[in-house]
Every structure is written in C-alpha cells, then in structure tokens.
Amino acid sequence: MDRRKALMQMGMSLGYVVAVPTFVSILQSCEDKKEEVWTPTFFKAAQGLTLVHVVDSILPKTDTPSASEVNVHIFLDGFVADVMDVKQQNDFKKTLDAIAQSALAKSNKKEVAELTQKDVEPVVREFLEAKGKENAFVKKIRELTIWGYKCNEYVGEKVLAYLPIPGEFIACDSVEELTGGKAWSI
Numbered sequence: 001m002d003r004r005k006a007l008m009q010m011g012m013s014l015g016y017v018v019a020v021p022t023f024v025s026i027l028q029s030c031e032d033k034k035e036e037v038w039t040p041t042f043f044k045a046a047q048g049l050t051l052v053h054v055v056d057s058i059l060p061k062t063d064t065p066s067a068s069e070v071n072v073h074i075f076l077d078g079f080v081a082d083v084m085d086v087k088q089q090n091d092f093k094k095t096l097d098a099i100a101q102s103a104l105a106k107s108n109k110k111e112v113a114e115l116t117q118k119d120v121e122p123v124v125r126e127f128l129e130a131k132g133k134e135n136a137f138v139k140k141i142r143e144l145t146i147w148g149y150k151c152n153e154y155v156g157e158k159v160l161a162y163l164p165i166p167g168e169f170i171a172c173d174s175v176e177e178l179t180g181g182k183a184w185s186i
Helices: 003-029 045-058 072-082 086-107 117-129 137-150 153-159 175-179
Strands: none
Touching (some): 045 072, 045 086, 072 086, 072 137, 086 117
C-alpha cells in the first residue's frame, strides 16, 4: 500500500470521528425544546402549583419577567425545606392550602390544577389586606418572594442596574441620569 494513501485515509477517518459527534449535537440542539415541568421537592404537587400562582400574583410579568420565570418558586421550595423550622414550614403549607381552597371556592373549580393566576391573584390580595394572625404568613411569603426575586442572577444583571467592576464614584447626581431609574444590583 502507498504510504500517502494510508496517511490520507487515516486523516479522513480521524476527521469523521471528530465531525460526527459535532453534527449530532447540532442536530439535537435544533429539536423542539419541551417545557420542563417543575416537581416540588418539599411541597406536595398541588401546593407547588399554588406556590407558582402566588409568586406570580405578587410579582407578575410586566416589562420584567414574572417571579416564576426566574424560578423564585423553586428557590422558595428549597429555602422552606432547608432553612425554615418545622413550625414555619407548617405555616407555609397551611397558607398555601388556605389560598388554594379559597380560590377554588371563589372560582367554582374542583381541583387545584384547574386554577389560574387570575383565580389566585384576588385571594392573595385579600389575604394580604386582611387583619389578623390567620393570614399573617402571606406577608412572609411576599417578603421571601421579593427577596428571592431580587437575589436572582438574571434580575441582578438584566433588570437592575449592574456594574460588575465599579467605576468612578459620583456622589451627587440623579438616579435617572446614572442608572436610568433602576436600583443598583450590588
């Protein structure tokens, strides 16, 4: 066999070995992305659905992403499981259940899976405005939702004013001029 032909065939076979996985990965990336369904780790499935609607009722989609779009509900699921004590965990679950039951009663729906954000939003507003201790934990959920939203990487870099390497210090100037009216991320 000719040495040149052997080297050329070895080079081509090596090229095919390198190129095929690249082409396969390109083709796979073109496939339709299926929406991932979140499965709560701490809450029951119905409580998880209610939590998504509650956080979106507190921070709905406007010109900024909603709370569920930046995964605040996933953060809260882990936070409640890992950080809160048992009493607070139970209060959180009871509050989600109470919101779901009230929304079901007002919307005449039978299952939590049928509820939408529009069904849950007035109930959350009602619970936040109510006086008394039975609905007091909704305010804690609101605080945690806002905190989780503001601590999110996407919100910190894209929604709030973000400057990873600070420049000069300008002490007396308007926020409108400096950041376009946005609060600082860091």
